[in-house]
Amino acid sequence: MTAEQTAVAAHPSREEQVLLRIEKARARKPKIREERVTLAHGAGGKATQTLVEAVFVDAFRNPALESLDDGALVDVNGGRMVFTTDSYVVSPLFFPGGDIGDLAVNGTVNDLAVCGARPLYLSAGFILEEGFPIADLRRITASMAAAAARAGVQIVTGDTKVVQRGSGDGCYVTTSGVGVLDRELTLGVLSVRPGDAVIVSGPIGEHGITIMIARGELDIEADLTSDTAAIHELVAALLDAVPVHMLRDATRGGVATVLNEVAQAAGTAIVVEESAVPVRPIVNGACELLGLDPLYVACEGRFVAVVDGSYADTAVEVLRRHPLGEGAAVVGRVEADPAGLVLLKTTFGGTRIVDMLVGDPLPRIC
Amino acid sequence: MTAEQTAVAAHPSREEQVLLRIEKARARKPKIREERVTLAHGAGGKATQTLVEAVFVDAFRNPALESLDDGALVDVNGGRMVFTTDSYVVSPLFFPGGDIGDLAVNGTVNDLAVCGARPLYLSAGFILEEGFPIADLRRITASMAAAAARAGVQIVTGDTKVVQRGSGDGCYVTTSGVGVLDRELTLGVLSVRPGDAVIVSGPIGEHGITIMIARGELDIEADLTSDTAAIHELVAALLDAVPVHMLRDATRGGVATVLNEVAQAAGTAIVVEESAVPVRPIVNGACELLGLDPLYVACEGRFVAVVDGSYADTAVEVLRRHPLGEGAAVVGRVEADPAGLVLLKTTFGGTRIVDMLVGDPLPRIC
Numbered sequence: 001m002t003a004e005q006t007a008v009a010a011h012p013s014r015e016e017q018v019l020l021r022i023e024k025a026r027a028r029k030p031k032i033r034e035e036r037v038t039l040a041h042g043a044g045g046k047a048t049q050t051l052v053e054a055v056f057v058d059a060f061r062n063p064a065l066e067s068l069d070d071g072a073l074v075d076v077n078g079g080r081m082v083f084t085t086d087s088y089v090v091s092p093l094f095f096p097g098g099d100i101g102d103l104a105v106n107g108t109v110n111d112l113a114v115c116g117a118r119p120l121y122l123s124a125g126f127i128l129e130e131g132f133p134i135a136d137l138r139r140i141t142a143s144m145a146a147a148a149a150r151a152g153v154q155i156v157t158g159d160t161k162v163v164q165r166g167s168g169d170g171c172y173v174t175t176s177g178v179g180v181l182d183r184e185l186t187l188g189v190l191s192v193r194p195g196d197a198v199i200v201s202g203p204i205g206e207h208g209i210t211i212m213i214a215r216g217e218l219d220i221e222a223d224l225t226s227d228t229a230a231i232h233e234l235v236a237a238l239l240d241a242v243p244v245h246m247l248r249d250a251t252r253g254g255v256a257t258v259l260n261e262v263a264q265a266a267g268t269a270i271v272v273e274e275s276a277v278p279v280r281p282i283v284n285g286a287c288e289l290l291g292l293d294p295l296y297v298a299c300e301g302r303f304v305a306v307v308d309g310s311y312a313d314t315a316v317e318v319l320r321r322h323p324l325g326e327g328a329a330v331v332g333r334v335e336a337d338p339a340g341l342v343l344l345k346t347t348f349g350g351t352r353i354v355d356m357l358v359g360d361p362l363p364r365i366c
Numbered sequence: 367m368t369a370e371q372t373a374v375a376a377h378p379s380r381e382e383q384v385l386l387r388i389e390k391a392r393a394r395k396p397k398i399r400e401e402r403v404t405l406a407h408g409a410g411g412k413a414t415q416t417l418v419e420a421v422f423v424d425a426f427r428n429p430a431l432e433s434l435d436d437g438a439l440v441d442v443n444g445g446r447m448v449f450t451t452d453s454y455v456v457s458p459l460f461f462p463g464g465d466i467g468d469l470a471v472n473g474t475v476n477d478l479a480v481c482g483a484r485p486l487y488l489s490a491g492f493i494l495e496e497g498f499p500i501a502d503l504r505r506i507t508a509s510m511a512a513a514a515a516r517a518g519v520q521i522v523t524g525d526t527k528v529v530q531r532g533s534g535d536g537c538y539v540t541t542s543g544v545g546v547l548d549r550e551l552t553l554g555v556l557s558v559r560p561g562d563a564v565i566v567s568g569p570i571g572e573h574g575i576t577i578m579i580a581r582g583e584l585d586i587e588a589d590l591t592s593d594t595a596a597i598h599e600l601v602a603a604l605l606d607a608v609p610v611h612m613l614r615d616a617t618r619g620g621v622a623t624v625l626n627e628v629a630q631a632a633g634t635a636i637v638v639e640e641s642a643v644p645v646r647p648i649v650n651g652a653c654e655l656l657g658l659d660p661l662y663v664a665c666e667g668r669f670v671a672v673v674d675g676s677y678a679d680t681a682v683e684v685l686r687r688h689p690l691g692e693g694a695a696v697v698g699r700v701e702a703d704p705a706g707l708v709l710l711k712t713t714f715g716g717t718r719i720v721d722m723l724v725g726d727p728l729p730r731i732c
Binding site: 021023031034035036043048052055056058064077079084085089124126127129132135157161163169176223282361366 | 407443498500511594
């Protein structure tokens with residue numbers, strides 16, 4: 001292999017990455033064992049992955065879909081564009097720090113952002129249950145409008161359906177988004193390689209725990225709000241500053257699920273230092289009460305970045321300059337072995353495997 | 367006014383049209399009287415219009431949204447693009463001639479088509495109820511894949527959420543779509559003017575009546591299937607052949623609602639000849655049993671076109687050459703007065719006003 005060929009192998013193009021990932025997914029040939037949909041199929045973890053690969057990818061097959069990124073890279077008007085969608089079924093609809101409205105806007109903006117796109121336009125589809133208060137709908141749309149204004153996007157098209165009382169749960173929102181790529185990027189799990197640093201953009205698990213507390217499932221009161229926010233500016237600052245190999249927002253399934261997806265697809269190990277993971281004490285405390293690991297709890301304004309290891313400190317510095325990145329930290333490193341696994345070095349000096357999320361301890365978190 | 371100015375007034379540009387429509391909508395200042403969402407708010411008629419204008423447009427305000435077309439015209443990569451979304455909550459999920467899957471693909475393809483766009487990419491967001499059979503999900507995705515292949519579009523991105531048993535109704539699907547404009551068009555209600563011909567692309571009401579029969583709400587058996595189909599080719603053939611002033615697919619609220627929207631926005635009258643409206647006898651019979659007017663019953667593969675009056679015959683000829691347009695017919699004419707009203711010349715020689723749909727005689731039709 002010449003030096004040039006080695007470089008190509010280490011940094012495959014977007015097309016090579018997609019093809020490699022499709023090959024890998026096909027080789028896995030996941031089978032779905034359940035006969036009926038369970039809550040776990042919506043949790044973003046192992047069951048969701050199986051459902052997506054065994055049902056949706058199997059039916060729809062095309063390179064843009066099969067890359068299984070947060071958004072699809074497509075060609076429009078002679079340029080590239082990212083297209084993404086997310087449905088929101090969070091319960092309760094209103095919670096400290098946000099509601100289903102700004103969650104739906106920020107979530108789709110963030111899916112575009114972590115694909116390296118500048119978010120431009122959003123659509124919004126509402127499924128309302130008969131009897132839903134118009135005043136609540138106004139609160140939700142006002143919150144969506146404010147979030148859109150903050151993120152610099154326009155909600156340009158929409159739809160409303162109403163289902164009979166008992167066939168819904170107040171209000172479900174599906175947002176889709178389009179954004180454009182202003183930069184040349186080689187973002188993607190297959191750019192990930194041993195020696196890279198793994199960074200999270202701030203303290204994790206705050207959205208998930210806020211929702212659990214808002215549901216009254218925990219007999220505690222806490223000064224905690226959802227981290228829901230549009231992270232496109234923070235992402236852009238990072239992309240401008242350092243060579244980023246992979247970006248993903250840590251929503252359903254949390255940071256642990258993102259890291260597992262990356263380790264599996266990249267065929268590398270990821271070693272995380274537990275003591276380096278930023279978690280607020282209140283989140284840690286709530287997780288202990290609930291028997292949860294914060295690594296699996298959803299964030300709605302945090303992302304995981306894998307960057308060239310020699311730029312780790314610069315990356316954290318750049319992130320910390322932005323209000324949404326104040327708590328950014330290097331949490332681990334990409335290693336060659338054991339391929340496909342995520343290992344956690346615990347504060348007690350042990351090492352354990354961090355698997356994908358199994359089951360759904362936190363249903364309807366977004 | 368010079369001749370040129372007159373021509374401009376008769377054929378306002380897309381921008382002028384949008385601004386005029388925004389002015390008109392703002393002048394109307396619709397107020398929503400209900401405190402809670404009713405099924406009528408999802409029926410596509412008067413209540414939906416009020417909800418959209420009083421809540422959504424009021425919150426999100428931007429020219430692309432305020433034009434209130436089936437899709438939004440936006441700029442991407444230096445060109446124009448149409449972006450649209452629709453949520454599907456049809457009940458039952460499977461019916462003669464289709465299911466929620468092909469309905470969701472065809473519906474979004476058609477929204478792009480009637481904006482004059484060539485459909486390219488679709489997204490799909492699923493909201494599944496816990497316990498939904500995986501086999502049914504496979505049937506739906508297979509049907510979506512087949513519909514996408516027929517329409518020449520790719521489903522490139524998606525999302526799945528699961529809600530607890532009792533918080534949904536099996537499966538809701540939200541599709542969004544993007545398409546590009548290959549032609550220069552002045553499509554839009556403000557291009558509509560007295561002397562124009564009003565055309566429907568085929569027999570109306572078949573989707574709505576099929577759903578009613580499938581629900582067992584009518585004690586009849588009928589050899590009737592939904593008209594769900596992707597009409598983009600039919601639309602393209604028409605656009606290539608004649609000067610089209612307005613296009614809209616006649617879904618919720620039926621042909622009557624489309625015509626009312628056009629008459630209101632264009633400030634013209636529309637006079638429809640009842641005897642010229644293509645309706646199959648079985649649809650007419652079912653409508654009589656149900657006390658419905660076929661003009662209000664949803665189609666999912668038919669559109670209303672307003673074309674330059676002198677091209678009416680050519681337009682019908684072109685449509686009839688395509689299998690989906692075999693039953694196309696000129697059903698009426700645009701007149702100057704009474705502005706904003708739709709009149710029906712009945713087969714008995716009378717004339718009556720056809721108002722917008724009030725209430726929801728056919729909930730969850732799409």
